[in-house]
Amino acid sequence: MINEKLSKIWYGGDYNPEQWPDEVMEDDIRMLKLADIDVATVNVFSWARIQPNEDTYNFEWLDRIMDRLYKDNIHITLATSTGAHPAWMAKKYPDVTRVDYDGRKRKFGGRHNSCPNSPAYRKYSAILADKIAERYKNHPGLVVWHISNEYGGYCYCDNCAEQFRVWLQARYGSIEQLNKAWYTGFWGHTFYEWDEIVPPNALSEEWGGNRTNFQSISLDYRRFQSDSLLDCYRLEYDAIRKHSSDVQITTNLMGTYPELDYFKWAKHMDVVSWDNYPSIDTPVSFTAMTHSLMRGLKSGQPFMLMEQTPSQQNWQAYNALKRPGVMRLWSYQAVAHGADTVMFFQLRRSIGACEKYHGAVIEHVGHEHTRVFRECAELGHELQQLGDTLLDSRNDAKAAIVFDWENRWAVELSSGPSIALKYVDEVHKYYDALFELNIQTDMISVEESLEKYELVIAPVMYMVKPGFAEKVEQFVARGGTFITTFFSGIVNENDLVTIGGYPGELRKVLGIWAEEIDALLPGQTNQIVVNQARGELGGSYSCSILCDLIHSEGAEVIAQYGSDFYQGMPALTVNKFGEGEAWYVASSPDKALLQSLLSTICKEKGIDPLLAAPTGVEVTRRVKDGKSFTFVLNHNAEAALVQLQDEPSKDLLTGQLVSGEYSLAAKGVLIIEQ
Amino acid sequence: MINEKLSKIWYGGDYNPEQWPDEVMEDDIRMLKLADIDVATVNVFSWARIQPNEDTYNFEWLDRIMDRLYKDNIHITLATSTGAHPAWMAKKYPDVTRVDYDGRKRKFGGRHNSCPNSPAYRKYSAILADKIAERYKNHPGLVVWHISNEYGGYCYCDNCAEQFRVWLQARYGSIEQLNKAWYTGFWGHTFYEWDEIVPPNALSEEWGGNRTNFQSISLDYRRFQSDSLLDCYRLEYDAIRKHSSDVQITTNLMGTYPELDYFKWAKHMDVVSWDNYPSIDTPVSFTAMTHSLMRGLKSGQPFMLMEQTPSQQNWQAYNALKRPGVMRLWSYQAVAHGADTVMFFQLRRSIGACEKYHGAVIEHVGHEHTRVFRECAELGHELQQLGDTLLDSRNDAKAAIVFDWENRWAVELSSGPSIALKYVDEVHKYYDALFELNIQTDMISVEESLEKYELVIAPVMYMVKPGFAEKVEQFVARGGTFITTFFSGIVNENDLVTIGGYPGELRKVLGIWAEEIDALLPGQTNQIVVNQARGELGGSYSCSILCDLIHSEGAEVIAQYGSDFYQGMPALTVNKFGEGEAWYVASSPDKALLQSLLSTICKEKGIDPLLAAPTGVEVTRRVKDGKSFTFVLNHNAEAALVQLQDEPSKDLLTGQLVSGEYSLAAKGVLIIEQ
């Protein structure tokens, strides 16, 4: 449990009463209580207010806010305010502002503009965290520490350059090792002194954001910047821990955000929290995948939904309103995947600056008689009633998909074979197929133990790190089913090709050799034609993006290419290895193939759908103390018929017994306890 | 009258004989006389020629040109030449070149590259204006002063930063007031010292040109830069006025150019002049609207058409020729909307640099035997014949549309709800509907008196400045009809939301409350379904971009949304208020709705079309000394039948009497005196 003080699904969100007169706060609290809101995140962007200059700190206003909230039993998520540095600091210590990708020195403005290797930023952010922790460690309303806000953004300044060299020395030991790892014989890049190395950006090795001349340099710079920002977080973490040992610490993450290796970060977080901002056309299964990924960061431990909007966003191109019922439905989707909190940005709308058209529980009109408030209040009542029933329960998946940020960087930095290849999209294709089958799926790191899974999928596992291939071999040998795809097993962790034939270290377990890789033009397709029918696999499917030209070296050929000069070459193979099987999908297939393939494998492995439900109805399960809680979420705009068990079970939300064929309302939610 | 010396519609344009040998000028003058050209704009870009270094000024060449022109009765629009600084000045005083949006220090090159807060630029441009005024104030050919050229472009240098702070101190008085107006509590932006403030550009608060983190800062920077450039103009204005009290002063504007608040500028101009460069696919009604706007800058006073091309432009992507007759037609369109001059860029084509493929009266071939020259000469003869008949006449409109540059900035800087919302396009939709109905329309500022109008439309009146709502209430109470739309009444002049419910200060007169604002995806539409038929309003119309979800608070609901979850909510309302009515159009409707709505209202108000004419035939009216001059302009490629009054009236151009059903030739023009 995140904090025993609040043993229910937390309900609340970001709150900035310092932007308003006192009487507004009084009215706010009246309304928040109407909605059963019991937690508020405060102090997210108050650095300039707390510290008006280098020597002065003012906390009285924050004391008042925290005391006032807690007086009405609203608990506190207490942020450290270091998400945006003060203007005076940017003036006095120019090193706090970044140098951007184009080599431009930034000035004061916006957010996320602190250089992670700025001496001034590091010093004063740690001091601020220390002071806040010391002052509020025993505040009775405090339930979790929230460091900074949505860390992100890289810097390319001279301080970063210098620290990059230090980081490289620690990683490689000698310049000779670095030259080898970076393959600097190419294009005469040999380095003789550490200070010849400069950050890779638009002035040196890169262009267009993710195009680079030297993949290894660019890869290491991403690792270094992720680590640098993590160091900033850890400085604050340590400062807080010095004073407060019993309250958990988090920082709010951003799902599949590309710049930070969240698996590495999560090791230093007590609880994962994240901000969920799908746009109106984000696939529901993509949001589900992201929740699963956030749950996977700490091996299945429940997480916090730190932010979502009650109605609309402001920073999308077209900010549609959440339709009636959608806010509730998506809130339960988070819980269904492991969230133990439901929190909003924000409780009251600001009236100035760029987020004033971002939705809030209390809108600009300033009263509770709005659609948005009514929906928020109804959900508050439901969560109040649920109490601690679901807290700390776990999702019990038998299938897992491997996700790796370093592999993602390497794939996206690759020059060739195709700019159409997007790692996250390929991963999502597999998640989506299992989602449609209502097979619960974990998203795991390459370091995760595979022992509890029956099925492990590693799409586009381009970079194979030390030990991973062995782990897969052991998993398969023991009876597991492994699936990987084209463009896998190509490079090591320095992005150097494993010579001797693709897919390198995975070649043995897969029983195939990939001789060439063809890239298809946009709109161009090939076919995957099944020649060895198996389960639901049969007939012909479409594929695109890349086609590996493979040879079986023992694997059974299930399907072949249907056209072009490699017609007849294997396109889908399965290799028996010990007690298990290893599949290779040689191209990026259509949805139909993945559903047939995964349905076949799951049936063979006895991984059953949680429930029989039509398309658009999502099903997940959390378990705890011998009980299971099955979530049934109807994302459709119409009611849907779902087939429940014949013996009656309790719907947690209504307390009613339900069984057999059940009509679930449009946007409706069932939570069945068994 | 602009100048009694030339009491007819001026005809001429930009002329640069200094680029040519003397004998060419002699031949030019021969040809200009063939075309009845009587005015030449000279000295627009001659600073480097006049002032070859800091201490030397050469005017003899200009004396010769002016004298030679006037010898043949060609009058002079005399420019001050400060539209482009000399190369030696950029070298010696680097502060004259700008720092651009991306923070890059510019070097010498192009035009419009002088920093408006450059001490050197301000000093030497004022000196130059002073010297020119002193020297030529009594030149017999001089008819108007022309300061600089097409002012525009912002700067972000340190001088501008410093002056911005001075400007802010004058506006806000204290840093506390500034923090409040800018809402700096958001994202920890509190400023403690003025010098912590930096210009908002791609290095600080903005990106992509019009995207910003702090709307209020960006808004004030636009105000400041518009004022800074205006200060440059005023320095020259004052220098000229010191010597010359009887000749009017202007600078050439650019229609709906976004960067300058032309209503504020016009207060410091004796006569408005502007450069009209539609592209081949600019709607005719858009050009008409822009003429009306230029006329509205000084409350209806006639303006100068300072530049247009005789044939083609060079800087568009695809520079089509003006089809035969179009130059004449568009020239009369300017006059029809209030122009008292018809002038070209340029009289003779340059042979080098970027404008050599811009059309001219005298083309590269160098003789008068061209289509372009023939058309120019024919128009010259007509204008000669018109004499002073039309001079100083006024357009007598009963309908007005409110246009406001600060509101435009605020709308376009807004983060959310939709990037599809374009202020000028929304304004044009209403202008176009009246244009199609042949209802003459003024374009007015928010400061203009509404007394003489029956109908006032303020599309997307997002920012409501002090006093505007009261003025609208008085206007409606007295019997006027007011129309406004979705996304109106939201913020005050600092872009801070007026709390208590949209449309804020306009809520009372409109009798509605807008609870939410939905943004539609591109291609997505809703329907506006009339439930209370009125006049031509009936059936169902389409709408898009934004949909306000409104509640009537007394207003009559004329139409409702036709689909989505807000189906049945009001989409078009009208509120009786005193003797008048206030309409609210809750979404961006199709053309059919606006024509039905405005036709209905105009009929009800007795605002009659000037003439019954088919689509593509434009009709306007100027009046003077009890006479009216009705312009009928056929923009179609075919002849059109128009219904004139039965009693014969004189066509000013032919002297013929016309009446009844009249066939107006393709691209033809009638000016009927009554």
Next chain:
Amino acid sequence: MINEKLSKIWYGGDYNPEQWPDEVMEDDIRMLKLADIDVATVNVFSWARIQPNEDTYNFEWLDRIMDRLYKDNIHITLATSTGAHPAWMAKKYPDVTRVDYDGRKRKFGGRHNSCPNSPAYRKYSAILADKIAERYKNHPGLVVWHISNEYGGYCYCDNCAEQFRVWLQARYGSIEQLNKAWYTGFWGHTFYEWDEIVPPNALSEEWGGNRTNFQSISLDYRRFQSDSLLDCYRLEYDAIRKHSSDVQITTNLMGTYPELDYFKWAKHMDVVSWDNYPSIDTPVSFTAMTHSLMRGLKSGQPFMLMEQTPSQQNWQAYNALKRPGVMRLWSYQAVAHGADTVMFFQLRRSIGACEKYHGAVIEHVGHEHTRVFRECAELGHELQQLGDTLLDSRNDAKAAIVFDWENRWAVELSSGPSIALKYVDEVHKYYDALFELNIQTDMISVEESLEKYELVIAPVMYMVKPGFAEKVEQFVARGGTFITTFFSGIVNENDLVTIGGYPGELRKVLGIWAEEIDALLPGQTNQIVVNQARGELGGSYSCSILCDLIHSEGAEVIAQYGSDFYQGMPALTVNKFGEGEAWYVASSPDKALLQSLLSTICKEKGIDPLLAAPTGVEVTRRVKDGKSFTFVLNHNAEAALVQLQDEPSKDLLTGQLVSGEYSLAAKGVLIIEQ
């Protein structure tokens, strides 16, 4: 012959054994010999390896590589390694890195990043060339010198600015002459001192890469940068020649690369070499045109195909594999157009950095049992067998197309009439029409003698340099047929318009006057309607982009425009001039018109197709010592029937006699000796 030591078509490519352990090189050589590879390009990017600091040079490793290769009769193309400077040099001498178009100082990284006017770069690259030449001048394996690599990229630094002024002084003599040539009276650009001039880039006169305010300045900067890079080449050339007088020197060019005036460069090269990288959708005729252009650089002298990929590239967006047979077919296409070498980038694939997914003879798998290797080896055997038969033979064309880099720059820098006009595309339209007719065509400079041609085409000859018009007049007067198009004869070499009527100096030979130029919108077309049928010319054709509105001044009007206000004006004319004819194509016509026109003219002139062959079958001819070698290349995916002569001739590749109707396999090649 390039070098008597290797009197056959060279076969090999780039090779970097220094990136690998010694045993790999041993295995490589075994495989290279299996493929009959006899030449390796080494030392292309080894500067940092050779010269680890300012004072040290290491060549032992290169000695070993060269000796080892030659031991197995693999000859050496020896590069100077100056294509990428070392990191230590960028640190110690920052002047070696460029300032880019946006004014940003570059840091170490990538390639092509040396400022061509850097004192340090010039000094150390010349020293390196000197040392390499001295050391290896007598190496028995050496067959050609290869300076730097793919020169390209402009710099805008202060050193370049200073040298630009020196270059300008040499070109213009006085600042007055420069002001005249640059037309600086426009926009007040008059320069009084040389140091007021700054390079034209995004900080001064230009934007978007090719948009400029001053065409003459931008044009001269392109000339200057091309010359500056050429100077770098020449410094190395001279350093080599000091030691080595008998081995030819080259640098590898890049076809239609825009930045360098290759005709000027070729004067300083002993043999032209180039790198051929078509993408999967490059028209075959475009590659053919580029080969012809490379051949034309030195008036028909055979050239080297220095680089092509055996299978796929890495830097395209979508890197498709070369289909089976295509590598062989395209290799022979190079030879068919005048190549005496067939060389690859690269012999063995690198395993790191950005080119690791670029194909190679030896792939990552590391053995010879791959499709790619097999195809390479088969071609190696064929070339071995061909011996010296084809060496030094010449293509005997009667038709020529004029191509001029300076004209190209001027066209692309022009502001107006249309951004749709692309010089290279217009040239390609004419080449393609002749290609489809199997008429062999030379690509020639404006300086080339026209004496040996029957037909000369100069598409979009916008800039007419001194003497060119006279040469055309003499060519036509003597009986030649000349064709030019719209937007020709407009400016002189300083981009100043020739006044007196377009097409200026070409007006007399063409017998027409172009009064106006209309620009069509995308998708808009006019028609070219034949009114004087001639040969295959008849009926109506489509045209677009620009339409010149012309008047005949003696020329016969063959076709007229079909619509718009210039319907009936001439669109295609031919003027008898002396013994010959001069055609004017007044717009950019469709493919059908060009085929009809060129087929008609070729028939009339007795320029016969080399062979009757269906679409997709390319035919060229090389001649030598009274023998002719006709290349027949089937680019189709199916076999094609070609009509050979009835008397049997030898197919060089098989030794078989062939005659009459012959079925050429898909992707097949015939070389017929006669």
